[in-house]
Amino acid sequence: MTATLAATAILNTQVASAARDYISVVGSSTVYPFATVVAERFGKSTNFKTPKIESTGSGGGLKLFCQGVGVTHPDITNASRRIKSSEVQLCADNGVKDITEVLIGYDGIVIGNSKKSAQMEITRKDLFLALAKRIPNPDGSETLINNPHKLWSDVNPALPATKIEVLGPPPTSGTRDAFAELAMEGGCKKFGWIANIKKESKAEKKLGNKKAAKELKNKYKGICHTVREDGPYIEAGENDNLIVQKLNANPNALGIFGFSFLDQNADQIQGSKVDGQDPTFETIADGSYPVSRPLYFYVKKAHVGTIPGMAEYLKEFTSEKAFGEEGYLTEKGMIPLSDEERTRVRTDATSLNNLQL
Incomplete structure (x- = not known):
């Protein structure tokens, strides 16, 4: 049998x-x-x-x-x-x-806020520098420091001088996994020396050095995917509707959720432009919106x-x-x-x- x-x-x-x-x-x-x-x-x-x-x-x-x-x-x-x-x-x-x-x-992953505030225009690099636990040392050396950024303007002078507050899903969420891979990593690999770690991992794998390849891959993901735990990222559970309510209560906060929730709550919340693209049905369908899955x-x-x-x-x-x-x-x-x-x-x-x- x-x-x-x-x-x-x-x-x-x-x-x-x-x-x-x-x-x-x-x-x-x-x-x-x-x-x-x-x-x-x-x-x-x-x-x-x-x-x-x-x-x-x-x-x-x-x-x-x-x-x-x-x-x-x-x-x-x-x-x-x-x-x-x-x-x-x-x-x-x-x-x-x-x-x-x-x-x-x-589905697109939206970084949205209340319509009571202005629409955010942000890049994946901004998101990485705002939310990663450790970021590249600004002195230009290939080292990492604990993320010191408190305000969006600390990340990028073109962004507002408001407190970084992002309501997002917990580690068990697929949205969290996809946000880490598409948004955080998308910004992280803008730093050449970090992107090279992934290239080195692939090179070791081709050579048959599985242990070295895995160690390099874990190092790369550890830098790019690890979200800070000192306050700016706020775990809001699996209930996306609750995030919408909290955004209305705090117009300075941003939230992370699926496009369908933006679509259903478009009277209350708006999606941020990411790398110059609005999250819309069309931009997600044609792949031009960079945070889709x-x-x-x-x-x-x-x-x-x-x-x-x-x-x-x-x-x-x-x-x-x-x-x-x-x-x-x-x-x-x-x-x-x-x-x-x-x-x-x-x-x-x-x-x-x-x-x-």
């Missing part, structure tokens, strides 16, 4: 005894509103129960998803970043060996055919009426995939093709 058949047999036994008759979905707070809309429509238009969607953050969702096979574990997890190889290994260690990846669309969900194949409605839920989510160019998810602020990408994703989802990293 194969591992998949064995897992399915165990699950069938559990379903018979525990009888979970609805789909359990966990994961990203960014994907949550999209998944909720699909779940509600699915519940109303089919004979299946409405799936239960929980917002746990991308990292938290993948951790729950990878704990095992069976009705006590989630069937699907949403993610606002791609699954990591370490998470695939965690899944495998716990018997979750067959996973289908579904890319659903794109793909959105996914991951399916536990062993649960399909056992938990009622899973194949049908996948079909609904990847239908043209849902994630198509004029689908109901685009009305909620999701940036659609190209025609070619949607065709490929739909095939992968309906065929339950295995994840390829």
